[in-house]
Amino acid sequence: xxxxPRWLYVVAAIGGAFVLLPLVAMxxxxxxxxxxxxxxxxxxxxxxxxxxxxSAAATVLCLLFGTPMSVVLARSRFPGLRxxxxxVLLPLVxxxxxxxxxxxxxxxxxxxxxxxLDAVGITIAFSTIxxxxxxxxxxxxxxxxxxxGALRLAGTRYEAVASTLGARPWTVFRRVTLPLVxxAxxxxxxxxxxxxxxxxxxxxxxxxxxxxxxxxxxxxxxxERVVDQDSAVALSMLLVVVALLVIGLTLRARxxxx
Amino acid sequence: xxxxxxxxxAARGFDVSLEAAAGETVAVLGPNGAGKSTLxxxxxxxxxxxxxxxxxxxxxxxxxxxxxxxxxxxxxxxxQEALLFPHLSSRENVAFGPRSAGRGxxxxxxxADRWLDEVEAADLAELRPGRLSGGQAQRVAIARxxxxxxxxxxxxxxxxxxxxxxxxxxxxxxxxxxxxxxxLLVTHEPLDALALADRVIVLDHGRxxxxxxxxxxxxxxxxxFTAELAGLNLLYGTRTxxxxxxxxxxxxxxxxxxxxxxxxxxxxxxxxxAIEVLEAHGPTGSVAGLPATVAExxxxxxxxxxxAGGLFADLAxxxxxxxxxxxxxxxxxxxxxxxxxxxxxR
Numbered sequence: 001x002x003x004x005p006r007w008l009y010v011v012a013a014i015g016g017a018f019v020l021l022p023l024v025a026m027x028x029x030x031x032x033x034x035x036x037x038x039x040x041x042x043x044x045x046x047x048x049x050x051x052x053x054x055s056a057a058a059t060v061l062c063l064l065f066g067t068p069m070s071v072v073l074a075r076s077r078f079p080g081l082r083x084x085x086x087x088v089l090l091p092l093v094x095x096x097x098x099x100x101x102x103x104x105x106x107x108x109x110x111x112x113x114x115x116x117l118d119a120v121g122i123t124i125a126f127s128t129i130x131x132x133x134x135x136x137x138x139x140x141x142x143x144x145x146x147x148x149g150a151l152r153l154a155g156t157r158y159e160a161v162a163s164t165l166g167a168r169p170w171t172v173f174r175r176v177t178l179p180l181v182x183x184a185x186x187x188x189x190x191x192x193x194x195x196x197x198x199x200x201x202x203x204x205x206x207x208x209x210x211x212x213x214x215x216x217x218x219x220x221x222x223x224e225r226v227v228d229q230d231s232a233v234a235l236s237m238l239l240v241v242v243a244l245l246v247i248g249l250t251l252r253a254r255x256x257x258x
Numbered sequence: 259x260x261x262x263x264x265x266x267x268a269a270r271g272f273d274v275s276l277e278a279a280a281g282e283t284v285a286v287l288g289p290n291g292a293g294k295s296t297l298x299x300x301x302x303x304x305x306x307x308x309x310x311x312x313x314x315x316x317x318x319x320x321x322x323x324x325x326x327x328x329x330x331x332x333x334x335x336x337x338q339e340a341l342l343f344p345h346l347s348s349r350e351n352v353a354f355g356p357r358s359a360g361r362g363x364x365x366x367x368x369x370a371d372r373w374l375d376e377v378e379a380a381d382l383a384e385l386r387p388g389r390l391s392g393g394q395a396q397r398v399a400i401a402r403x404x405x406x407x408x409x410x411x412x413x414x415x416x417x418x419x420x421x422x423x424x425x426x427x428x429x430x431x432x433x434x435x436x437x438x439x440x441x442l443l444v445t446h447e448p449l450d451a452l453a454l455a456d457r458v459i460v461l462d463h464g465r466x467x468x469x470x471x472x473x474x475x476x477x478x479x480x481x482x483f484t485a486e487l488a489g490l491n492l493l494y495g496t497r498t499x500x501x502x503x504x505x506x507x508x509x510x511x512x513x514x515x516x517x518x519x520x521x522x523x524x525x526x527x528x529x530x531x532a533i534e535v536l537e538a539h540g541p542t543g544s545v546a547g548l549p550a551t552v553a554e555x556x557x558x559x560x561x562x563x564x565x566a567g568g569l570f571a572d573l574a575x576x577x578x579x580x581x582x583x584x585x586x587x588x589x590x591x592x593x594x595x596x597x598x599x600x601x602x603x604r
Contacts, residue, residue: 158343160302162343162354163303163328164303164333164334165334165355166330166332166359167354168329168358175343175354180343180344
C-alpha cells in the first residue's frame, strides 16, 4: 500500500479543527437550560417555519428549472455555450447582496419585469415569493454544477442504446438519464436546500425582513444578535442541527439505495 | 434487398455503400479507424451523414430530406460492452424494448422471460447488471436487443471484450440467433466472420476495399489488406504451367491451381505456417523460392513469426537456431506448392 505523507495528517487536522472549533465554541456558549424557551418564541418559530417552507419551495424550483438547464449544458452544442454556463454559475461567485440588487432591478416595483407586473396588481419584492426567488437565485448553481458533471460523466452511451431499443427521447430521459444521475440529483438538491436555508444577503436586499413574511431564520438570528445574544446563539445552534439533519438523512437515503 | 445503404461523412473520411438481403448476416471487417463505428452509428441513427440514403424493408431511414429518428428505425445495436442499464434488473433490461414499443407491463415481462430463456439466462432475471459476469451480461444484452424485435441487428465486436473461455459459447449462441435475421457484424476477427456471416465487406480508411461471400473473400483475398486481416500471405503474378511467376520474376509451383489460362494475372494466398524458410544458398546450389532479407522475428506462443520481403512465415524456434539466422540475414522463402492457392486476380 502507498502511504500517505504523515505531515498531511497534521495539516488536515488543523483544517478540520478550524472548521469544527467555532461550532464547538458556539455550543459552549448556548444557555442550554433556557434553550427550549429561547428557540420557541413566536418570532423564532415563525422564522423557522418560513425558512423551511421557502427553502423547500426554492429547492423544488431549482429541480424544476435546474435539471433541464443541466441537460442542455451537458448535452447540447451551440455557439456561446461556455458563456451561458459561466452566466448560470455566476451567482455562485457573486456576493449575495449584489444578487439581491439585481433581483430588485428585475422584479422590484420599478423593475424591468416588476413594473408591468405591479400594474396588474402583482407585487413580488418584499413578499414571501421574493424570499423564494432570492434563494432559488443563489442555490440554482449548486444543483446545475452537481448534475451537469454527473451527466457528462455518465455519457450518452446508455441513452444511445435506449433509443435504438425504441425509446422516445422523453422515455430515454425518464427511464435512463434520470435514474443514472439520481445520486447527483439528490446531492445537488440537498446542497441547494442547504444554500437556500442559509441565504441572507440577497434575501434582506430583495425581500426585506418582515416577521412571518420574509424574515427567515438567518435574518432573525442577525436581528436577535443585537438585542438578545443568548437567543441568537440558540437559534444558530438550531440551524446547525437542521443542517446536520438534512445531511444525515440524505446520506442514509443514499446508503440505503446503494 | 432488405437493406440498401450508401452514405458519406466527410469529417470522418467515410464513403460506403452496401446491401444486405433479408435474413442475411454481413460481416464488416477492418482495423480500428476503418469506419466501422461510423457505419453503425449512421445506420442506428446516432450520426448524420453528409449525403446518401438508406432504406430498410422499403422504409427510408434517411436520404432525400428524410430522417427517421433512431427510436423509430427498429435497428438494435449490440456492442462490445453489454451496456445494460445498471439501475434495472436483467428482466427489466430485456423488457425495456417491448415497454418502449408501448406494450403492457405483463406482456413485456413475459417477452423478457421468453428471450432470457432463449439465451439461457432465465436464472439471471432478478439480478442487477453489477452482479453479472461478462459473458452473462452479454447474453442478457443479446436478449435485450432481440426483445426489441429489430428489423436490423447491428453487432459491434460482440465477442471482443469476453474471456477466451466464454467467447465460443456466445459465438454459438449468436450463430443460432442470427439465422434468418438481417444483421451487420462488425469485427476484426476473421473467425467471427467465418462462423457467423454469409458475406463480408472489408473496410479501410472509410472505403470498401473488397466484398463477397465470406469464405471467398477470406480464403482468396484480392487485396494485401484483406489478406493481412485473414492472416494470409498474398502474392501477385502471372499464371505459368507449374504455378505462377511473381511480379519480381520468381517461379513458384502450385500443384492444385485451378484452370486459368497461362499468362493471366493471378493472385495467390498461403498460410504463414506453409512457407518454408531456407538458407539463401542451399547446399546443392538450389535457388528455388523467393530471396528475402529478414526484417523482423517476433515470438508468438510456440512459434516465431518471421517477416521478410513483405511476407510472413511461421516457424519453430528450433528452426531459427538451426538456420542460424537473425534480423538482416539473407534467406529464401519457399511456399509449399500443395498449399499455395492460385486464383484469378480481379
